Amino acid sequence: MKPRYRFLAVLLLLGTVTFSQGQGNYTPSQSNIEAREWFQDAKFGMFVHWGVYSILGDGEWVMQTQNIPVKAYEKLPTFFNPIEYNAKEWVKMAKDAGMKYITITSRHHDGFSMFDTKVTDYDIVDGTPYGKDVLKDLAEACRAEGVKLFFYYSLLDWRDDNYFPRGRTGAKIPGRSETGEWGKYIDFMKAQLTELLTNYGEIAGIWFDGHWDQKDWDGKKFGKLNVDWHYDEIYKLIHDLQPQCLIGNNHHLAPIEGEDFQMFEKDLPGKNTKGWGTDASDVGNLPFEVCETINGSWGFNLQDRKHKSKKELVQYIVKAAGYGSNLLLNVGPMPNGEIQEEHKESLKEVGEWMRANGSTIYGTEQGPIPPTDKMASTQKDKTVFLHLLDVTETEVLLKDFDRKVRAVRFYKDQTSLNYKKNKNGLLIKIPEDGLDPIDTIIEITLK
Missing domain, CATH: 2.60.40.1180 (Golgi alpha-mannosidase II)
Incomplete structure (x- = not known):
């Protein structure tokens, strides 16, 4: 066991680490501790933002940025038919790039589920002409290649009436009810998470996003939280179903009890260039992960020309590793299920560099020389x-x-x-x- 995790495990066993709103008295299982060590060694993963929003070619926030009415947006699934999707090719491409795991959006903020869920028909199996479970295919392909699979899961929802009170985003989207039952929304999430952790084999982790939607924001920093996310119940549910499953939450805060790794969105650990609160005081003792885009967008954006060079990508991997962190590099597949050729070529170049130099990255810890831009x-x-x-x-x-x-x-x-x-x-x-x-x-x- 690496020193950082040995120290954390002792603190947890002694009950001396305290957080807020999390899974009270959480002691990670041995399989969870081992999964954390694997994660810290992995250093490089692929992030995939993919959903019906890709049809519009304007990123994954298009429903919010264009204020598309709910009824109008609900037409998108009826012509979402990604016949070029090939899970085996995706996984092979990630593996050849030197990536050890894949994190994919199971449900994003638009509320559309990219898996075969039984608690709503607003999903890829019931609501599209494609009619197949893309996550099932991806899970099987990952197992075959020894690549671990994480599921991104949105806490917020711009469509569900029970996501009430409304958060800071989606407030202007037409067609949303002004009533709802928060408890039913929490039950909906728990039901979907149960499906994700029951029907797809061993899952390496759950990547939560959207906590910040229910916090006050003054343009510079977050204020008070307006709802109870029931993390005590949700985190316990996940660890009960799959004890090794790692939990991360993109809340831009110090870790909450029950979480197993800490993420930093488009920022190196302790760097607060975006103003989202992940400054040095919020950096905990859990394994780190930095997420960044391969171009300028998370979801497919037809107008995005900000494709990062080989140099930029390699240096981001190196800088992240210099902080003892993984890099989760995002691609946004096109609506037909293919990944852009520019991104395939970039991943190929990165893979060549990792094959030659990966032993200086994989399985390493932060070195004694503090990282700088140089x-x-x-x-x-x-x-x-x-x-x-x-x-x-x-x-x-x-x-x-x-x-x-x-x-x-x-x-x-x-x-x-x-x-x-x-x-x-x-x-x-x-x-x-x-x-x-x-x-x-x-x-x-x-x-």
Whole structure:
């Protein structure tokens, strides 16, 4: 067991960790602790935002951004027919890219379920000409390839009358009732989560989103919570059904009791560039995951041209690992079920880099050199991997590096490098022809 999780497990067993609104007196099972360790080692996963909103080619928030009336939006499933969807190809593509798991939207904020649910007909099996359960196919393909599967699940709903009181989003969508029973909505969610954790084999995790919809917002920070999400019941339900199943919640807060990993949306851990509250004071002791888009959108967006380069993607993986975090990289499939060619090519390029350099990422912990825009470090046992990003200097000083060094060499070909320890730290000399425009990796062996 890694030190961070050993420390957390002891605290949980002693009952000294306190959070709010979560699964009271939660002690993770042994299988859950092992799943956390696997997750922390995995480092790279694929996020998939896919639903009937893809038809409109304007992202997954199109119902909200265009204020589409409920009755009008309900027409979308009637011509959602993704005949080019191939779960085996998706999983192979993710695996070839070096991704160890897939997290897919089972239900997004529009309320449409992408699986065969029995508690509503507003789902892909009952409401579309396609009529098949895409999550069932994906679960089978993941098992065949040894890729773990997570389900994204939206807490908020822009269509269900029982999602009441209304949250901050969806308020202007026409056709919504001004009455509802919150208790029935909680029961609906628990019924769907039971289906997801009963009908699809072993599920690696549940990825919640939407908590923030029921919090006051002044444009800079979140205020009080206006509803009871019943996390005590929901988290217990999940852990009772599948004890190893990891729970994460995109609430932009410090971890709540019962959660098993902490996520950071479009931000590195402790960085609060979006103003969503995930600053240093909210960073807990759970495994980390950063989620980011491969272009500029989560759901398919026909006008999005912000496709990230190989350099941007690789460096984001490296920076996330430098914080001890996974990167969950999102693609938004097209309405026909295919993933854009630009994104396939990007994933192929990333996969080639991961095959050559993945041992400096997978199974590592945050290294001793604090990450910056120019460098990051990861570590395995007594080996530190220094990742130099956009560095053109042939001398690099690692300030205050007080570890005893046995050897310094290029990771790529194991060529020894000249180095010197002094009162300021560790000075490494790098031949100019050894600099890599994306990531120059230096291997530091400690005594």
